[in-house]
Amino acid sequence: MTIPFQKLQSEFNRVLVSLGFSVEKAEICATIFAENSRDGVYTHGLNRFPTFVEYVKKGLVNPGGTPTKEGALGSLERWEGNSGPGILNARFCMERAIELANENGIGCVAIKNTNHWMRAGAYGWQAAEAGMIGICFSNTIANLPPWGGIDPRLGNNPLVIAVPRKEGHVVLDMAISQYSVGKLNQYKSNRQELPEPGGYDAEGKLSTDAAAILHSQRLLPIGFWKGSGLSLMLDLLATVLSQGKSTAEVTKTENESGVSQVFICIKPDSSNPTAQLIEEIIAYSKSSRPVHEGGSISYPGENTLRTREKSLKDGVLVDERIWQTVLAL
């Protein structure tokens, strides 16, 4: 079923206010949850909202927690997240990185003891809307084995890179696992084969069987050994720059609370050549002949815009059962 965007937003808002969120904070949080579903990232929009509410009730997320500055050197800042809502803390940090980049060309804000920011890409869109190149990443609980290992010791640490563009921002939003646990569960329930290998089965063979991968817990990092290395580096950067919890420590919390995140903004030269260079790169990529007849090449963020338009026109797609849960909160 579909629900108008405004209705989705106002229901989230109602629940958040009832949980003790200030009017202003409830508004921002509700809007981002609704936007995540609007843009097609249902797993981090409506579908995640009941879990978020539970975390607030458990005291893992403090509705009143706001970031406080812990240290700074020029355009590099370190903040304490005080267990505030991940969405609000992340919005705040990207806003601060935008200010720093406006003043100094580039800015970097690291935050510790924050919470799950839901859809990582939201903060890339935020930077791009402000005309900034945005880069951000978070560590997570361990859910990927390091290369050569069996037991999960790395996070799938989402990474976002955004470049502003008048005709639609280019926003890459990817986790370091080939498929998320949520996605694997979805393929398992539908008894569908994964389109590409997503991990190893219990015998150590590369597999497209979601159930076998979930059983072995040997999810594939992107690019095998390469993603394994990239995940470790993102954890190192997030932990060192924020002086916060590493994936090792976050894993001990069991609830994935108190994570570490980094937000970088760079101010692009907004003169004419920049826009032309971006179009040239996108056009060149799209000039590749498609693998499947009638297929086309998309740039990161292109499908998001398409889904957004459709959601605003026809309503946002929701899982009816979860929607009823939220209505009853």
Added chain:
Amino acid sequence: MTIPFQKLQSEFNRVLVSLGFSVEKAEICATIFAENSRDGVYTHGLNRFPTFVEYVKKGLVNPGGTPTKEGALGSLERWEGNSGPGILNARFCMERAIELANENGIGCVAIKNTNHWMRAGAYGWQAAEAGMIGICFSNTIANLPPWGGIDPRLGNNPLVIAVPRKEGHVVLDMAISQYSVGKLNQYKSNRQELPEPGGYDAEGKLSTDAAAILHSQRLLPIGFWKGSGLSLMLDLLATVLSQGKSTAEVTKTENESGVSQVFICIKPDSSNPTAQLIEEIIAYSKSSRPVHEGGSISYPGENTLRTREKSLKDGVLVDERIWQTVLAL
């Protein structure tokens, strides 16, 4: 066969001086070429040296070309590479990024019209040696199809992330292709199967047959659609920040000259907790049970140090035929 490091370095030096390099420039370039082989990156050490010499003779690389500043906003700078040797330009830019980060916490230097920097990781090690977190990447000629496409339209755009560490820096140095063309050729010559899929064959099936992948030209980006997006973003960042040639334009040069690169440095808090946090992350990753009995988990850069030690003790491994070529130059 093996050659003492000093001998390798002095031969490179001799050739470079004969090509018109200043004494100082020849020394730096020769040292980095020798270090690349010393650290086990033979493809971008001795093995690439004859091609480099050819590029200088063809006028694609100008031994006297040095970077000139084109623009700056605070800690963000834009430089023109003036077709100088890629190694020297890259060393210069990372040095400048280190200075900017020392002054202001973070610094970013973009350069256009530069040349192949050989081993990308060299500049990560450079940053880490200076106690800095270093991030750098380059665009390249198109050698990967975008996701959903057949024809190469993306570069394998190497990406480096380095974190300084007393017991050995952590340095990730990876291209966005699962295997380089050089690596595929090596597997093809040896009639060996790739350990993991490296691309698609002419029928569009995922393959571990290097010859079939080289034939189809459908090399795999890391993580399928994810690496495809990441490669595009790195090209966008390098091109926009340097206002230089994109992969589309570099591909037209046919020789991969005039590429665009970005160098970012961030100053880590060098107080005690930082070192502890790094050790905690590495130790946690190594605590995963190995897939193969007796196996172990390595952090990025760990094997480099091992190869380096061995090369300095027993001599640097060289391809005798290429070594003879260099001696005759």
